[in-house]
Amino acid sequence: MTNPQPGMTRIVAGESGKPKRRRGIEIALTAGLVLLISAGATVAAGVSRDSGNTAAAAEPDQAPAVELRLGYFGNITHGPALVGVSQGIIAKDLNGTKLSTQVFTAGPAAIEALNAGALDAAYIGPNPAINSFVQSKGESIRIIAGAAAGGAQLVVKPGITSAADLRGKTLSTPQLGGTQDVALRAWLQKEGHRASPDGSGDVAINPTDNAQTLKLFQDGKLDGAWLPEPWASRLVLQAGATVLVDERDLWDGSLTGKPGEFPTTVLIVNKTFAAEHPATVKALLRAHTESVDWLNNAPAAEKAAVLNAALKETAGAELKPDVIDRALRNIVFTVDPLAGTYRKLLQDGVDAGTTKPADLTGILDLTVLNSITGRHASAAGLGLD
Template sequence: MTSSKPGMTRIVAGESAVPKRKRAIEAALAIGLVLLIAVGAVVASTVSRNTEAQAAAPSPTPAAELKLGYFGNLTHAPALVGLNQGFFEKNLGSTKLSTETFNAGPAAIEALNAGAIDAAYIGPNPAINSFVKSQGESVSVIAGAAAGGAQLVVRPGISSAADLKGKTLASPQLGGTQDVALRAWLGTQGYKTNVDGSGDVAINPTENAQALKLFQDGKLDGAWLPEPWASRLVLQAGAKVLVDEKDLWDGSGSGKPGEFPTTILIVNKKFAAAHPDTVKALLKGHTESVAWLNEAPAAEKTAVINTALQESAGAALPADVIDRSLKNIVFTVDPLAGTYPKLLKDGVEAGTTKQADINGLFDLRALNEVAGESISAAGLGQD
């Protein structure tokens, strides 16, 4: 249709095109606004939930109490000195410190897993065993404490491994570090041992003080023991050294010939996650104790250790026993992580643990921060 005026033409159908486009744009904007409001509501809800969750989750705080386990052995001298000299209490501040003594590692691990203690000085094999059984959920190794100080001592009539067939030997506890070391060494000598005490050589896990008495009474042929018990059998019961464990370590794992971990410091993982500041305070006390042991004059060291043993074990030691024992021990905060693949292998062959991946066993971050060092986890955890 054309206009009645000359020179002007319009299309009738086009009269409704502009309003339709306008309405379409307005509709799209309305839909977009609705979507934007909906997305905003979801985001706001998510942020609110996250904020509420963060508010509900407790922040890490110092623990009201730290329950520490250790043994009355000279290989646990960092614990003895830390308690006697007040290094732990000073660094823990308002956190109450309570302690419990054990004869061997497996019992300490049971207490730690049950929540009866939060941290412990212990041998490496029970720590490995706990980590393996819990699939990495139970404990973390947070520092070393002592290296060396374990020997197989026997009756004078036994002069070689060949003389051990049919004999009865002792270790502190089945699955403990010295128990595993004894079984592993006997295996290299061609002997078969079983965890029930049968085999070519009978191994009877026995409390240390009882092992001394049984040896004195002629009811035991020898024992693989930590210090001061090895020295006590030598100096007080006439035993002789058949194997010094340091001679079995060539340094291929730790890089330090003759050094192997005897005592380490571990912590319950849940406790560490909830109270990292308390763990750091414990490590400060621990590093001060190790430093004191490496720097104190011999006479002062003997006096302090003996006082601590009197308090924890109920009996002091003769000076010659302490002197011989300390000559066999190196106090160090390095847990010698590179030795742990061999320790695991020995435990597997001894039948006291299972083959497993132990990556994650170590958490040395707090130790390195406190000590100002770069101690390696050897690829088995964080450092």
């Protein structure tokens, strides 16, 4: 299949929730057409609503959307999406709204699709979500829930045992400006290394597709990579890498009250879509909550089997038992977006040169999530909760 743009695989699903692949050219045609439609809708929305309105402020009698276009990754850290789609949970809760899906390999590509009007919602890393919000001056997206915490590591060749050993080495991340890319660049800066987005510096960082990273590492062409699960576990167990940094160790809980937890995946929605289709957003959040609950309560063997089947469908291959077991031990599935970390994540992006200073107020709307769960996920002063 022709891949329409880096980081994205086109998958479309009907009301049954079972994905069907279509030719990549449809994305370009669809994105261009929808961009025109979306632009008109945004102008119309601007006439009737001020820019601060979100799903919580929309009229309650508006009809559900005819279609929800959802993006996610074929990664364990996107477990709620994998389960929600493959088990029909999202299709069930959408109750007649058609579900269409696209599978990506990195966050910036998913954001490009959402900004182009080809997606309505997406599971994504927090840094691409922050970048989109900043670049659009708050007009593009809202974060409406968390999905996963943890599950990211810097894995390296044996013999590299300290940050000092990385000078002159070549590392990779999934994509420039992605969550792991920003984490690596920020950490290197704190360790006294320069790693510029243009590739210059004391340490070279080559953003690379995860599957290619594994092969390059096996071939001895990479010295390490900062990766999400299951790719960190694959490099360790299948390519002999060692863990230099477990990102959990960099978060002491002072920003969230949850030591070792940091956001890896969040659920975002297009701001205009949320305002126009609050019932559909609520249905998506209900399904998301059910999927997270399933992941946290299912027996280990059943969880691994369901996730592996979904990975085979979306990424083309299952994981070996030791890989999926190690990956799941590194991840916490949670609807809490851990909003207390976002100012730091933004500053890390600024320090890394992948974003610019900004006010993040308004990036979160957790009102619907909290009404569904009966709990209080905090927006940490960055939006509604």
